[in-house]
Amino acid sequence: MSTFKFKLYQQLEHKIKHLGTVMSSVYALFLGAVLLFLDFQINCSNYFSIHSLEIYSRLIPVSNILVSIIIGISLTTFSVIFVVMQLASSQFSPRILRHFLANDFRIQAFIGLFVGTIALCVLPQIMSVFYPNQPFLTTLLVGTFLAIRGLVWSYPSMITYLSINMNVSSITHHIKKEVVDEITILYSQKWEKGNDLTYEREQCLTNRNVLKIVSPFQSGYLESVDYALLKKGLLELKETNHWKEVYQKPVIGEFIMKDTTVLLQIVVDQVSEKQKETFQNLVSKAFKVNRFRSHTQDINFGVRKLVDIGIKAISPAVNDPTTCLNCIDQLGEIVKVLSERQFPSTDARELIKNNIHINEFNYDEFIDFCFDQIYQWGKEDPIIVKRILRTIRSILPTVQNPYHLKVLIQQVEEMELASIYNLENYQNRYLKISKEKLSTIEKELQGFREKALKQIEILRDLGFLEVYLSENQLDSQYVDESIIKTINYLNTYLK
Known part of the structure; x- marks a missing residue:
């Protein structure tokens, strides 16, 4: 990542929560000061048939009513939001909802608009205490206009925005988008034939200074x-x-x-x-x-949030498998994007040239982060198992790196679905599902294996397997054991 982009990310991350305060301050201080200056410079009586002071006096009660309405509506709305957040905390982690309110640009813009509008309506009345014969008509007119606009346009827009974005699909999509954007920045280069297959952390030897x-x-x-x-x-x-x-x-x-x-x-x-x-x-x-984790440089954080939502959704207290399916779909798209990338990250590969080693997760660990816990808590639900199989199966045709393909195949094989979903367990009533569901899981597993075999054959025909094996055989002094294991695993799977 470029230094400029990195510093920009650093400045913006966790700073959006202050946007409401900044915007209200701009309204109250900067815009308010400019309007008050204009009131001192311009005689509004020249533009009206009656004296501007009389208009100003009549407009004050109107602005006060509008301010009262805005305050009442704002307090009621955000009180309802906080109640909804408490109720939703059983399904969503509190940090996810906190992030939605604190780090959402439009929510903070709405807060800044409402608070700033109130400030512009109150500011001229405060100035009138010190300048009783000076009508601050321009300032009050702008404040009144913004108050009317807030009630007629901004408030309905905020309600619509909240109703659209405070639901499972929008929240999970937003999390996925953050993760994918971060992957694109951190892992800027796609994997190509000839690149390293695997990535292992470098360990510092303890017998050195x-x-x-x-x-x-x-x-x-x-x-x-x-x-x-x-x-x-x-x-x-x-x-x-x-x-x-x-x-x-x-x-x-x-x-x-x-x-x-x-x-x-x-x-x-x-x-x-x-x-x-x-x-x-x-x-x-x-x-x-x-104090809080951030999606900046930390794609595991976004995965953690999706996994948390998925696990809570299939808990007995919530019992909402559809939400878990949504999370699995979003995790699948994240895995698809990362599967196409070269490990380690772009920064890590640049720094290692100068003997600076970054500690990063590898692809194997990332796949475990995505699916292990959801499978652990949902393995007895055929709907969850079927969606995990289908998601990983849909990723296989896009995977070019043989090691990544091996990891995805292993992820499914290590679930040992055949030992859980079989006719014997069904007949002994260990499975609380219908025979139709059992048949569906068996078909999905068979479909996954067929897709995996097809992709291995494609990579073999394109020479993706032999090129690494031949290169390592030519170098008798150094043989990467993980590469040999990868090639052997895929060849064995073909048999």
């Missing part, structure tokens, strides 16, 4: 890391501190404890307190820890 930099931040979640700044700072320090390798210990989104969690492990010739202080200052600038 390692300088450990612990977190100087208050306890919270690692929200993001400015890798451009980190790289620049480390390369500048390399000449004076003579470090050899740097390892980022926590994954983005991990919980960080102050003075406890190790953020960086730096391999140096000799460990000293002066070095420690220098690197500590760099960490304080490059790392960002927050």
Whole structure:
């Protein structure tokens, strides 16, 4: 990610919640000051048949009534919203609803409009206390106009917006969009034939001189890391501190404890307190820890929210499998996008050239994040199982990386559906489903295996399997075991 785009993300993330305050301040201070200045400069009596002070006096009760209506409607509306949020917390995680209100641009714009309108209606009346003979007609007219517009247009628009967006489909779609957008930024390059099949974390060897930099931040979640700044700072320090390798210990989104969690492990010739202080200052600038997790650089957070919604939906207290199906669909689209990308992330591949190693999840772990818990809690519901099978099956034709294909196939095979959904369990009444549902699961599983076999054959015919095997056989000194296992697994699956 470019430094400019990263800093822009950093500035905007968790800042939208202040937009309502900013907009109301703009109305009350900036716009109010301009209008009051115009009132002092312009004599409105020249444009009306009656004195402007008399018009101003008549308009004040009208604006007061409008302000009272706006305050009443706003309090009632947001009280209802908070009640709905409490009721919905059984289905949605509170952080999801909090994010909807605090980080939604239009909600904050509505709040800013209503509060700012009230301020513009009250401001001229306050000024009249100090200037009783000066009619602040322009300011009051603008405030009254905005109040009428708010009641006639903005308030109905807000209600419509809330009704459309505070439902399962809109919330899950919004979460999915955030994750997909972040994947596009973090994993900017698509996987192509000849790229690395797998990604494994680099581990810092403990038998070397390692300088450990612990977190100087208050306890919270690692929200993001400015890798451009980190790289620049480390390369500048390399000449004076003579470090050899740097390892980022926590994954983005991990919980960080102050003075406890190790953020960086730096391999140096000799460990000293002066070095420690220098690197500590760099960490304080490059790392960002927050009370809440964020989708910025943390695509697992969006997945976590979708999984939470899905699990709660199939709990006995909620019993809403349709919502869980919606979450599985959105997770499938996220997996489809990530399956086409090259691991590790673009930043990680650039930094590793300078011996700076980022700690990231791999594709195998990501697939587990997406489906393991939903399957664990929904494996006895054939509707949930069938949708998981169908979702993964629909992804298979888009997967070009043999390792990613192997992971998706393993994900289904390790569910061991044949040992759960079989005729023996049905006859012994271990399965609380009809025979028709049992037959449906068997057909879906068979359809998945046929699709998987077809995709393996396609990759084999295109030479995606042999090219890696032949390259590793030619290099007798280094054979990537994970690549060999991947190719062997797919070839065995064909048989």
